[in-house]
Amino acid sequence: MSDEKDPTLLEPRALPNFVETDSIRDMTQRALTYLAVGFPVHLRGAAGTGKTTLAMHIAAQLERPVVLIHGDDELTGSDLVGAEHGYYARRVVDNYIHSVHKSEEEVSPRWVDNRLTVAARLGYTLVYDEFSRSRPETNNVLLAVLQERLLDLQATGSGTNYVKVDPGFKAIFTSNPVDHAGVHRSQDALLDRMVTIDLGHFDVETETAITEARAQIGHAEAARIVALVNGLRDSQVGDVAPTVRSSIKVGRAVRLRGASVTASDAAFRQICQDVLVSGSIRDGVGPAEALRAVVDRLVNEHCPDGTHAAAEITSIAAERRDQGTRGRPRVVEREGAA
Ligand SMILES: Nc1ncnc2c1ncn2[C@@H]1O[C@H](COP(=O)(O)OP(=O)(O)OP(=O)(O)O)[C@@H](O)[C@H]1O
Ligand SMILES: [Mg+2]
Numbered sequence: 001m002s003d004e005k006d007p008t009l010l011e012p013r014a015l016p017n018f019v020e021t022d023s024i025r026d027m028t029q030r031a032l033t034y035l036a037v038g039f040p041v042h043l044r045g046a047a048g049t050g051k052t053t054l055a056m057h058i059a060a061q062l063e064r065p066v067v068l069i070h071g072d073d074e075l076t077g078s079d080l081v082g083a084e085h086g087y088y089a090r091r092v093v094d095n096y097i098h099s100v101h102k103s104e105e106e107v108s109p110r111w112v113d114n115r116l117t118v119a120a121r122l123g124y125t126l127v128y129d130e131f132s133r134s135r136p137e138t139n140n141v142l143l144a145v146l147q148e149r150l151l152d153l154q155a156t157g158s159g160t161n162y163v164k165v166d167p168g169f170k171a172i173f174t175s176n177p178v179d180h181a182g183v184h185r186s187q188d189a190l191l192d193r194m195v196t197i198d199l200g201h202f203d204v205e206t207e208t209a210i211t212e213a214r215a216q217i218g219h220a221e222a223a224r225i226v227a228l229v230n231g232l233r234d235s236q237v238g239d240v241a242p243t244v245r246s247s248i249k250v251g252r253a254v255r256l257r258g259a260s261v262t263a264s265d266a267a268f269r270q271i272c273q274d275v276l277v278s279g280s281i282r283d284g285v286g287p288a289e290a291l292r293a294v295v296d297r298l299v300n301e302h303c304p305d306g307t308h309a310a311a312e313i314t315s316i317a318a319e320r321r322d323q324g325t326r327g328r329p330r331v332v333e334r335e336g337a338a
Contacts, residue, residue, distance in 0.1 A: 009118075010066040012125070017213040018057055021206040024050075027197060031058045031172070034195040040146055040171040042191070045199030048243025050210075051174040052129050054199070058172055059125045067119040067126050071133035071175075073182065077141055081153055082114040116141070120151045123168025132175040132186045139190060146171065146193040204230065207244050215251025218316055220309045221261045225250050227302040228272065228295075237287055237294050238280030249275045260317035264305045272299055 020028075031041045031054075041058070043051040059066045069080065094102040119126040131139060144150050149165040173194060176183050202210065204226060212222040225247050233241045250271055253259075259267040277291045278284075304310060 009124070010068055012060045012063050012066050015053060015056060015060075018053070019206065019209045019213050021203075021209055023203055023206055024054065024057075027054060027199070028058055028061065031197060032061060035062070035170050035172070040173060040194045042173040042175065042194040042196040043199055044175050044177065044196055046177060046201075046241075046243075047180070048245050049199040049201060050244070051199060055127050055129065055172045055174050059127050062125050062170060064168060064170070065122075065124045067115045067124050069115050069126065069128045069131075071128065071130040073133060073135060073184075075134045075138050077138055078114065080114055080116040080138065081141060081151065082112050082117050116145070117151060117153070117163060119171075120145055120165045120169050121163050123166030126169070126171040128171065128173045130175060130183075131173045132178070132183050134184070136184055136187050136190075139186070142171075143187075143189055143193070145169075146190075201233065201241075202244055207247060210244055211247040211251045214248045215255055217251045217255050218313070221254065221313055221316070222247070222251060224261045224303045224309075224313070225254070228298040229276070231298040231302060232276055232280065232291075232294060235294050235298075237290050239282040239286055240280050242276055242280060246275055246279060254317075255320070258317055258321035260310075260314045261303050262305050262310045262314060263300050263303045265314075265317070268303070269296070269299055 031043075034041050035058070043055055045051050056066070069075075090106045092104045092106075094100075094104070113121065116126065118124065141152065144152055145165055149169075151163040151165060152161065153163060154161045175186070178185050201207070207230070208219065208222045208226045211217070211226055212219055215222065217225075229242050229244075229247045229250070232238070253271045253275070254261060254268060257267050257271070259265050259271065261268055263269070272295050273292060276295050277288055280286075280291055281288060305314075
């Protein structure tokens with residue numbers, strides 16, 4: 001047997017720098033409970049609410065190989081279950097009586113399992129990310145997998161009609177709400193077979209911890225950035241609410257530039273404008289002026305100079321500038337992180 005790893009499979013490993021706060025621990029536990037009693041879990045929420053990261057974290061807790069599928073409008077049933085690729089040819093030459101030469105050739109199509117079939121057959125964990133981007137008819141095959149625990153291969157022309165789903169098979173789905181571009185409305189029958197957990201934006205404690213870990217900045221700096229991003233989200237100016245990704249972007253740029261998270265730092269103010277203004281306008285046409293004014297006001301409000309925290313933040317920035325912008329990375333370790 002070859003030692004080569006199957007490229008279809010991912011190791012069930014926790015993500016590096018995964019942040020586990022009470023709310024994330026609680027959601028993980030709830031999901032694991034439903035999976036343990038036999039229901040697939042569906043994490044639904046707007047962009048940047050942590051669905052994919054949480055799905056992979058939950059999958060890692062199950063300690064089985066993970067099969068990952070990304071939903072896509074172009075995906076077909078055979079992309080999920082498999083298809084015939086090429087042929088097996090078998091040739092028998094019979095020359096038992098030397099004066100008689102008989103040869104027989106048999107050619108049969110060669111079936112190759114795709115990801116859903118691999119997971120169902122072998123009892124692995126399926127993470128189907130953004131499943132509602134695939135057309136509903138593509139996902140029909142899942143109805144019997146989740147209910148009757150049977151995978152029907154007949155429609156795709158396999159020699160075998162059914163695959164019995166292994167008892168170890170578990171499925172975690174993620175999706176964006178239907179009003180997102182490129183998302184199909186899922187069949188009620190499919191949703192009825194899952195337990196759906198709706199995710200909102202992170203609480204402030206969690207968003208701060210994620211920004212700190214992902215941008216490798218200090219807690220006080222992350223808290224200020226998150227407060228201003230939350231302020232912009234609550235202001236409802238702009239077409240797109242900024243997510244934790246905006247906090248991480250600002251944090252990383254601040255770190256690289258050696259900027260101080262204070263209102264008097266021109267580089268910091270510029271980063272906030274760059275990341276937060278255009279990012280909140282969907283099609284390039286929108287309330288840019290109003291957004292610029294809101295971002296300026298929020299920077300003044302949440303990142304004042306002259307306080308104890310500001311002095312501390314300024315000295316961190318100065319120290320970073322002294323070390324050069326590529327100063328030693330700080331590893332944020334927390335309970336539960338890989
Ligand atoms: N628990 C966590 N620990 C550390 N980082 C996290 C955590 N949750 C989310 N993140 C980070 O937050 C960002 C958004 O998370 P994620 O990609 O999982 O969101 P999503 O809901 O899947 O977004 P989308 O709908 O756009 O795919 C990513 O940069 C991710 O690394
Ligand atoms: Mg995602």
